[in-house]
Amino acid sequence: MQGSEPNETEADAILAAVAAGVDGIAATVGDHCEVLVHDYRSPESSVVAVGGSVTGRRAGDPMSEIGRRMHAAGDAAQPDINYRNRTPDGRMIRSSTIPLRDSGGRVIGCLCINVDTTALHTLRDQLDTMLGGSGPETVPTTDFPSSFDAALDEILLYEARSRDKELTDLTTAERGEVLRRIDERGLLQARGAVRRISTRLGVSRAAVYKTLKAGHGRD
Incomplete structure (x- = not known):
């Protein structure tokens, strides 16, 4: 939870x-590198600076699924270093x-560095196959939505x-499960989330709040 x-x-x-350093970092690593700065005070449009391009995001775009989970951790968030993920296009x-913190230790945003290693993975998989290895590894896919609504609609479409x-x-029970998925993706923290969710589910905001208060309840 966030503090003061x-x-x-x-x-x-x-x-x-x-943000002033993102272009320099990206240029140093190369054209397969992307560096972003997120402002957690505006999660639905958190990207404030981008250097390079890997995920195709621009200033004003929302955070990814991984970013939303870190944002949901609040001031307890810890650096997540050198993890692997996959874009929706493979x-x-x-x-x-x-995480970026102010002098009081409060998390205000994050610095994210993405390096496209597709060519290296392809080469490794080819060598692994030739040498009789175990084959390609399984890596989770991460969404990089162009907007909060796109991320929300992706979840709702899948659930429906x-x-x-x-x-x-x-x-009511199924709506509770859907709300749990949305919460797990860190989308409930966004401004206006309940209003947008209630519109798509065809229920009142009061009904959504009631389900949330009941722990995503059941019939």
Whole structure:
């Protein structure tokens, strides 16, 4: 959970200072590197600076699924260094996500570095096959949505299709499961999330809050 509110002036200065270095970091690593700065005070449009391009994101875009999980951890968030993930179009990425804190220890955003390692993985897999190895490794896919609504709609579409139902036909128990998935992805923290979710589910905001209060309840 987040603690007290950060000093806005200090937070702005820290984020601006880190943002000033993204182009230099990306250029040093090479054209397969992307460096982003996120401002957690605006999770639905958290990207404030981008150097290079790997995921195709731009300033004003929302955070990824991994970023949302770190944001949900609040001030307890810890650096996640050198992890592997995969883009929806199949490219392999090695990433590091580092929380940015103000002088009071409050997490105000993060620095994220993504390096496209697809060519190296392809070469390794080819060598592994030739040498009789175990074959390609399994790496989780990470979403890099162009907007909060795109991330939300992706989850809702999957949940509706998996039940062969329209979103407005879900039972209270099923809506509870859907809300749990949304919460796990860190989307409930975004401004206006409940309003947007209630519209798509065809229920009132009060009904969504009631389900959340009941621990995503059941019929």
